[in-house]
Amino acid sequence: MSVIYLLISISLIIALLFLYAFFKAVKNGQFDDDYTPSVRVLFDDSVTDSKTETSPTVVSPKTIQND
Amino acid sequence: MNAPCYHCGTLVSPQNTLQFDKRAFCCVGCKTIYQFFTDNHLSDYYRFDANPGAKPxxxxxxxxxxxxxxxxxxxxxxxxxxxxxxxxxxxxxxxxxxxxxxxxxxxxxxxxxxxxxxxxxxxxxxxxxxxxxxxxxxxxxxxxxxxxxxxxxxVDAKEKPVDRNLLYRIGVAFFSFGNIMLLSFPEYFEVGEFWLEQYKSFFRWLMLGLSLPAFLYAAFPYYESAFYAIRSKRLNMDIPIALGIVAMFVRSIVDMYLDHGAGFFDSMCGLIFFMLLGKLFQQKTYEFLSFERDYKSYFPIAVTRVNDDGGEAVVAVYDINPNDIILIRNEELIPVDGILLSATAKLDYSFVTGEQKPVYKQSGDKLYAGGKFYGATVKLRVSQRISNSYLTQLWANEAFTKNKRAAYSTITDRISRYFTPALLGLAAISFIFWSFTSLQMAFQVLTAVLIVACPCALALTAPFTLGNVLRILGSQKLYLKNAAVIEQLAAVNTLVFDKTGTLTTTSSSALSWKGSFTEDELVAIKSAVYASNHPLSRLISNELLGLKAEDLSDFKEFPGKGIEAKHGNTNMRLGSATWIGAAVDTTTHATAVHIEIDGIYKGSITFSTLYRKHLPELFHKLANDYQIVVLSGDNSSEKATLASILPASVSYHFNQKPEQKLNFIKKLQDEGKTVLMMGDGLNDAGALMQSNVGLALAEDVNVFSPACDGIIDATVFEKLQAYLKYSKNAMRIIYGSFTISVLYNIVGLSFALSGTLSPLVAAIIMPLSTVTIISFVTIMSNVFARFKSK
Known part of the structure; x- marks a missing residue:
């Protein structure tokens, strides 16, 4: 039955890993903003467009202004 | 039919719509952005939300x-x-x-x-x-x-270090709580199996080890708070909590040593976890709002300074010294006191004084900081550094430096003043009583009393109720700084209102026309005002919504004076009385735009202030329960109008400077009143700070509001009475759930006093009472929030 020492230490190590992951997440600021990521995850990775050309035209701020 | 602009959603009449790419736009700016986005493969922008944009x-x-x-x-x-x-x-x-x-x-x-x-x-x-x-x-x-x-x-706003301690503590408490609970199951069910008996002491040692982080780290704020309370000779709720936690820990170790049982490690960690959770719940903050603003949020970062050699340079406002010469452009805010060097200037001090009428200054006059300037660029000789100016000195008042929070005790503190001594007395008496029987028994009863009476549910009541009320009010557009404001709101008995911008609305005003105009002339006026960006022009343009703005052959805007425009063959001048050369009506203080067409004076448009919708109804309702005062920086010209629509018990004070407003509130408080101040401008900042509850009214909550305890959206102004009533009901809910948790305590104590408290009973009573309390306050606070549907 001394296998219980092994099992309990494994389970404790796993629990500690989760605690560590939680600490890391808090430290990274994952709990600071609990709204924006929920929206961001729904965005498509690639930008779809009705027009078919592929290379995006690069513009300086001036181009918009002078219109 | 007016259609919304595809980009910004502004409603435009079909005549004024710009069509592009089969979509309607309100102005060239919006169309340009749309075009820009489509050209750059960013038209997805319009897929997520309809009309999401803003005018550039x-x-x-x-x-x-x-x-x-x-x-x-x-x-x-x-x-x-x-x-x-x-x-x-x-x-x-x-x-x-x-x-x-x-x-x-x-x-x-x-x-x-x-x-x-x-x-x-x-x-x-x-x-x-x-x-x-x-x-x-x-x-x-x-x-x-x-x-x-x-x-x-x-400028130099150092990123405030975010305090994430509470989250760490909750994580630790939950880790301990969960693991100990699992290890305790054999003890709960008293499984008498042989091999479990063998490992019992191993399990118990493990529980002790696991409880240490929760006991030492997660519960630390309670020991700290209890320690400070005892040192300053006050009694607060954290004293019995800290005592309860320590009693549980000591008792568990003794039980372990004497082999009485597994002790209360599980209940202890659960209790710490739940109480920290309550703290988190109460901590609701509206991060997009700032409740701590001072003049710095309004002031520009830099101004243009004229150097000795005549050149211009942009300098930070903190670097402006007396005798520097600075340039102030149209619609800029004057950041420092100074002397006007240019001939004339028109200034709007509404932001400081509440007085809406613009002030005219001559060359050589002293200008105070805080005025918004209208007109062609002027020069100013600086006389004071920014920190010494007339306006910024208001912030040197002690009302801004003292901590408001320390001035009153929370409801939990007040109750614990009775609860804590009663509990300690009971524990002492039971200890003495049982010590006649056996000292060991006496120790057990003493710890049992401290454990069971540990006011976990009691301590959770206020955070959960207030946290919930805070959220409900937030969804109703009353944003409070923290939960403590609700308690103050319930205690208020005097209401003080600013007039301009608070009782009156700034978003619309009543226009009255003097003189007669033909249809063609109206079209010409519409075309002229449509081209101008001045707020008064926008108001006139909105009034003439049905007319189409046509192209002008000539247009000139004279800042601070008016506009000159040519439409077809019609020459127009629209602007102030002095500029047009009209006779000034001195009997009213109302703002007016005068109109001259082809050199002939045709008439004027007068803007009168409009009081908020349902203002009289609201005040009549409030007058029954509260003393109401109107405190205005404006002159008394509106007094008669106000007196005719508001209840007779309302008192009025006009021509109040920011400092006087602050002192007025202070005087009321010295008379023993609990004051709610409602204002909107920087001129109310002192009064808002001094009052028990300072509510800032905002047409747009994202824009400016002075430092305050709460921000109320202008659209829900009429619900003020319902909100005040709700805050009182919130207090009733708290008293109700205090009663429930005391009942639980009595049940628990009867076990404790008879010396029969087992860890299992403690492990049941603790979460049960917590769950009851949380569901009670959540249901009740939603029931009382019936004003939601109205």
Missing amino acids: SDASIKYAFLKDQAIVSSLLEFQNEETSIITLHIPHIHCSSCIWILEHLHKISPAILRSQVNFLKKTVRIVFQPKLSLFELVQIISNIGYEPRISLEH
Whole structure:
């Protein structure tokens, strides 16, 4: 039955890993903003467009202004 | 039918609509952004939310100070040769489209590396290459309608370290709680199996070890608070809590040693976890609102200084010294006291005094900081540094330095004043009583009393009720700074209102026309005002909504005076009485626009202030329970009007300077009144700070509001009475649930006093009472929130 020492230490190590992951997440600021990521995850990775050309035209701020 | 602009959603009549790409736009600006987005493969912007945009604004002059390297580096968060990082506050952020476009800024300029939006704070953090200057960056985002707000408060604003301690503590408490609970199961069910008996002591040692982080780290705030309370000879709720936790820990170790049982490690960790959770729940904050604003949020970062050699330079306002000469442009705020060097200037001090009528100053007059300037650029000789100016000195008043929170005790503190001594007395008596029987028994009963009476449910009541009420009020557009404000709101017995901007609305006003105009003339007027950006022009333009604005053959705007326009063959001049040369009506103080067509004076349009909807009804309802005072910086010209619509018990005080307002509130408080102040401008800042509850009324909660305890959206002004009543009901809920938790305590104590408290009973009573309390307060606070449906 001394296998219980092994099992309990494994389970404790796993629990500690989760605690560590939680600490890391808090430290990274994952709990600071609990709204924006929920929206961001729904965005498509690639930008779809009705027009078919592929290379995006690069513009300086001036181009918009002078219109 | 008026259709919404595809970009910004402004309703426009079909005549004024700009058609492009089969979509309707309200102005060239919106059309340009749309075109820009479609050309750059960013038209997805319109897919997430309908009409998400804002009209673009011209940033070139407004943000000219961003060309100054010193100012730029004080705004940047990080800077080296390859990257710069800045966090910009953008009030317009309001929907998923906003997040999307602001996180795709790299598609607009390759120099922008990445950008991340924090929706709740309404900020965007942009990482960009320094080859793109901050000025250009701000121009890019202003051009697409996301104008950032950069004011003096952002200079050297050190990123406040976020306090995440509570989250760490909750994590630790939950870790201990969960693991100990699992290890306790054999003890709960008293499984008598042989092998479990064998490992019992191993399990118990493990529980002791696991409980240590919760006992030492997670529960630390309670020991700290109890220690400070005892040192300052006060009794608070944290004393019995800390005692309960320590009693549980000591008793568990003794039980373990004497082999009585597994002790109370599980209940102890659960209790700590639940109480910390309550703290978290109460901590609801509205991050996009700032309750701590002072004049710095309003003041510009930099002004243009005229150097000795006649050249101009942009300097930070903190670097302006007496005798410097500075330039103030149209619609800029005067940041320092000074003497006017140019001939005349028109100033709007509404932001400081509440008085809406513009003030005219002559050359040589002294100008005080805080006035908004209208007209062609003027020169000013500085007489005081920014920190010594008349306006900023208001912040030197003690009302701004003392801690409001320390001045009163919370409801939990008041109850614990009775609860704590009663509990300690009971524990002492039971200890003495049982010590006649056996000392060991006496120790057990003493710890049992302390454990069971540990006011976990009691301590959770107020945080959960107030946290919930705070959220409900927030969803109803009354944003409170913290939960403690609700208690103060319930105690209020005197209401003080500012007049201008608070009782009156600034978004619309009643226009009255004098003189007669033909249809053609009205079209000409509409065309002229449509071309102008002045607020009065916009109001007139809105009034003439049905008419189509036509092209003008000539248009000139004279800042601070009026406009001159030519429509077809009609020559028009619209503007102030002195400029037009009309006889000034001195009997009223109302603002008026005078109209001259082809050299003939035709009449005027008068703007009279409009009181908020349902104002009389609200005041009649409030007058039954509260003393009401109207405190205005304005002159008394509106007194008769107000007196005729408001209840007779309302008292009025006019011509009050910011400092006088503050002192007036103070006087009321000295008479023993609990005062709620409601205001909107910087002129109320002192009064808002001094009052027990300072509510700032805002037409747009994202824009300015002075330092306050709460911000109320102007659209829900009429519900004020319902909110006040609700805060009182919240207090009743708290008293009700206090009663329930005391009942639980009595049940628990009867076990404890008879010496029969087992760990299992403790493990049941503790969560059960917590769950009851939380469900009770949640249900009750939602039941009382019936004003929601109205």
